[in-house]
Amino acid sequence: MRRLAVSLNPLFSFAISGLMALGSPTFALDLTMPARVVGQESLSQAPASLALPVGVFAGGALPVERVTGALDRRAWQLDAPRMALTELAEPLRAQLEAQGFTLVFDCESRACGGFDFRFGIEVMPEPGMHVDLGDFRFIAARKGPEVVNLLISRSQGYGFVQLTRVAPAPLAEGPVAAAPDEAETDRAVPLVPMPAPVEAPVPPTADxxxxxxxxxxxxxxxxxxxxxxxxxxxxxxxxxxxxxxxxxxxxxxxxxxxxxxxxxxxxxxxxxxxxxxxxxxxxxxxxxxxxxxxxxxxxxxxxxxxxxxxxxxxxxxxxxxxxxxxxxxx
The missing domain is CATH 3.30.1330.60 (OmpA-like domain)
Structure with a gap:
């Protein structure tokens, strides 16, 4: 079984893989974070049943699809003080499409349904995942029975990415980190506590x-x-x-x-x-x-x-x- 590999290159590549039992189809997902990772959290549950959003909040309701299988939810905090939301989200979307995932829908902040959408979905608690109500992106994709949602947002100086995945098999063991000059290693890496965000003075009333x-x-x-x-x-x-x-x-x-x-x-x-x-x-x-x-x-x-x-x-x-x-x- 492949492990989640973290390559300490400038992009800090996170290869996330999941394999079913021997002789069964393979369900895999490989993502490279668009900036240096400074914190991470994870949650896994199998078997699990989850209502995954498949559309925007409209008419007083959030359309969802009930899916069952192995649930994995990961959140990463990125060192991205000057990166726009699009710069964080587009590379991740492109990677999903390149790996054969079909986009179910893709929306941003107000177009998703704003407040109602944000509080209609499951989000890992602070400080693991932070969501700016006016500055977030949600991407839903599918490949066969494998369903993936990405939630991307920002705060002062940081980017945040949450992956929610339901598939017949869980993600591989991990995380595992590679030494600076090695592709892979078996040295386990503990979850990194989220550092306190850099505090900036509260600005005066703006426009x-x-x-x-x-x-x-x-x-x-x-x-x-x-x-x-x-x-x-x-x-x-x-x-x-x-x-x-x-x-x-x-x-x-x-x-x-x-x-x-x-x-x-x-x-x-x-x-x-x-x-x-x-x-x-x-x-x-x-x-x-x-x-x-x-x-x-x-x-x-x-x-x-x-x-x-x-x-x-x-x-x-x-x-x-x-x-x-x-x-x-x-």
């Missing part, structure tokens, strides 16, 4: 309208909430005025306000608090800025999508935020 029209999301940086409270403190917030003006330009536009917290406290209470804060921002848009109720909704995801490490106070502060995510025109 919210441009961000909504461009990447499809904008963090409302100037909002102020009381400690542990869901109410928005009184004040004139430039970010809300920009959101309102952007929505007023086209009645078909809409946004989902997504509340976020840091990791402190319980998951359920944090999700509830984040939703209260998003709802408070929605009420401010409706009452103070005259936004139509149908153009804005509110959700909360608690600590599930941090943008910086929760290990420092600066990071926890940056993670407590409300983000506006543009939805597809009605």
């Amino acid at each position: 919210v309208a441009a961000a909504l029209s461009g990447k499809g999301s904008a963090v409302l940086e100037d909002l102020v909430f009381g400690s542990g409270a869901g109410a928005l403190e009184a004040g004139d917030y430039a970010s809300l005025a920009e959101v309102a003006a952007w929505l007023a330009e086209d009645p078909a536009r809409g946004v989902i306000l997504v509340g976020h917290t840091d990791i402190s406290g319980g998951l359920e209470s944090n999700i509830a608090l984040s939703k209260k804060r998003a709802q408070a921002v929605r009420q401010a848009l409706l009452k103070a800025h005259g936004v139509a109720a149908g153009q804005v909704s509110a959700e909360g995801v608690g600590p599930l999508a941090p943008r910086q490490s929760n290990q420092t106070e600066a990071g926890r502060t940056a993670n407590r935020r409300v983000e506006a995510v543009a939805v597809l025109p009605r």
